[in-house]
């Protein structure tokens with residue numbers, strides 16, 4: 001690894017596997033596109049969730065005002081991130097919690113492993129957390145002889161299927177009920193051999209399977225959706241009750257949280273607790289939200305550890321355009337509306353963060369040279385921006401990252417990626433900072449005037465490029481052809 | 491200690507990242523609705539809370555102080571072991587109920603059929619009730635492990651919006667926001683009610 005100066009924002013290290021796919025996106029996408037079962041599963045699931053989300057959002061007449069507030073609170077928080085984290089640390093500590101800081105994945109994993117060992121445990125129950133997937137915690141614990149049990153139903157399906165997640169909210173979205181049944185029959189000890197492939201029966205099988213674990217576990221590991229700096233309150237939003245089990249029953253609780261999850265005040269939650277459930281599961285409110293600050297005598301875990309994780313986030317913060325990606329509340333709405341995601345699925349992105357947000361967040365975390373093709377995994381149709389509850393301008397971030405990639409590769413005299421070659425006009429524009437700045441501004445303008453959330457076309461010179469790919473909901477064959485064209489030209 | 495230096499390092503990285511392009515944090519504009527059109531306990535809110543909880547497959551029963559005991563009896567019908575938190579109003583407590591003394595282990599709680607509690611507040615717009623571990627609501631485990639949760643909501647506790655709900659709860663207490671029984675959408679994104687949390691949620695709406 002290159003020499004890093006103290007205090008310089010750092011990317012996620014190259015050995016963080018959950019952020020580094022084994023294949024570039026175009027190659028992985030080609031494989032995924034050939035899998036028609038996968039496309040059917042994804043098409044059905046995303047269509048269902050899109051309909052539910054649209055209905056849940058339509059019910060809220062101040063939705064746009066909530067989105068603006070959600071965007072502005074995050075921007076204001078990032079501008080003073082150090083201060084908010086210090087206040088959070090102080091509030092959590094005052095209420096009996098212990099706060100740890102981790103520069104990267106390896107450090108966070110080491111801290112968790114030591115805490116589990118100190119508690120004398122050789123297994124932990126886990127509630128779904130993107131942060132712990134990102135750092136590869138389960139693998140690190142396994143190396144230390146500690147078993148990690150995923151308790152979220154979708155995570156359990158992924159874990160039992162020896163699979164990797166393909167969606168932020170529903171990591172097993174690529175599996176249909178028949179496949180889930182097969183996995184349970186194969187991997188779940190003592191499962192009823194007559195198990196049907198009815199979702200209700202499958203959920204009940206998971207309940208039985210995990211009940212004993214919940215009642216006896218000594219240590220739980222969770223993520224956090226939000227942490228309130230003023231009050232030291234951690235928030236976990238969930239549906240199944242596995243989160244409540246993990247947060248309440250084991251005597252020791254370890255929470256791993258990205259530093260960007262802090263919000264300044266309790267009142268900020270009134271915005272996010274309205275935006276998140278409607279955007280993610282299309283519900284007015286998710287079944288359970290748990291909040292706690294520090295330790296409460298006689299109720300829940302008596303030992304609480306909070307790990308604040310960097311792992312590339314400070315490098316994202318240092319990018320004054322890319323910084324916006326840290327506003328993400330992981331609702332997954334952008335995945336569900338993305339025509340590329342719908343066809344390739346999450347695995348093609350090679351990262352624990354797939355879809356439109358993954359296509360920007362992953363290269364921002366690792367440095368764009370480590371994930372040079374991801375910013376091209378988009379048609380720039382703009383649907384993600386319209387769906388995003390905190391108004392992250394993902395299309396502009398993608399364009400920004402394409403430009404960064406071109407610049408950096410030119411600096412290092414690397415061969416341009418095939419996508420860049422296929423888009424010479426765009427990359428020529430992007431290599432000229434002034435022209436590019438103008439074009440991006442024009443692109444933002446284009447979105448402002450776009451009707452019904454689609455950019456019909458971008459002003460020149462980007463029009464040459466977008467004209468071929470901004471059709472809303474392009475039919476499958478078009479997308480496939482798009483890749484094939486890219487391949488032939490490279 | 492390495493963790494001490496990790497703290498300094500991460501904070502220094504953040505300051506460095508921000509110093510390259512300093513931005514003054516702007517005061518966020520809160521143009522959204524912070525209070526509802528109906529005042530707490532308004533009949534419209536009780537109707538809406540009922541409708542939204544029912545939509546999530548919770549059962550809602552209306553009661554008055556006079557009918558409360560019989561409504562609770564009906565809500566607990568078919569259960570043998572009922573647990574109540576230590577501070578529940580005496581007149582609500584069924585004769586056979588066990589009062590939680592904080593000593594039952596998770597495994598012992600698993601043998602309880604139902605729990606009966608009060609709540610802290612409720613929001614009609616989203617069909618949400620909040621319990622905060624006060625003496626009439628009990629420690630978190632007792633509303634989690636038993637398979638049936640019967641929760642009494644007083645009409646005056648029902649507000650309209652999420653902001654009003656949040657302003658009525660104490661962020662320092664362990665809070666649980668409950669909107670229907672536990673559910674999952676993890677298989678083909680189809681909603682199935684009843685996973686790890688109580689599979690049956692019965693809300694008793696008590697008007698004065």
Ligand code: SF4
Nearest residue numbers: 328329331332334388
């Ligand atoms: S980028 Fe926006 S839409 Fe996508 S997951 Fe994050 S918050 Fe949701």
